[in-house]
Amino acid sequence: QVQVVESGGGLVQVGGSLRLSCTASGIMFSSSRMGWYRQASGKQRELVADISSGGSTNYADSVKGRFTISRDNAKNTVYLQMNSLKPEDTAVYYCRLQILYSAYWGQGTQVTVSS
Numbered sequence: 001q002v003q004v005v006e007s008g009g010g011l012v013q014v015g016g017s018l019r020l021s022c023t024a025s026g027i028m029f030s031s032s033r034m035g036w037y038r039q040a041s042g043k044q045r046e047l048v049a050d051i052s053s054g055g056s057t058n059y060a061d062s063v064k065g066r067f068t069i070s071r072d073n074a075k076n077t078v079y080l081q082m083n084s085l086k087p088e089d090t091a092v093y094y095c096r097l098q099i100l101y102s103a104y105w106g107q108g109t110q111v112t113v114s115s
Helices: none
Strands: 003-007 010-013 018-025 033-039 046-051 057-059 067-072 077-082 091-099 102-105 109-114
Touching (some): 018 109, 033 067, 033 077, 046 067, 046 077, 057 067
Parallel strands (some): 010 109
Antiparallel strands (some): 033 046, 033 091, 046 057, 091 109
């Protein structure tokens, strides 16, 4: 059974930092493409960043230069380091694992940036 579990969300002030973690089990993590998505209240879910099995990364324009995605295959974990946070980064952040033609989502973790 595949499980994807996020952690690390919380409340932070404008300009602060948070690191999200996502750990997967029950699947060949090293062969998976991992992504972080977010969904703000009343808006559609959007891609924040993703990382291929080979380590290539892709970022939304809104987070380039502020967020960094990385992975540790030995720990079956992907991270999202978020710096210089803005109120518009407030959202539920979801981790997505993609392998071949299947995708698995975590339950989400809330990030709130207060001014």
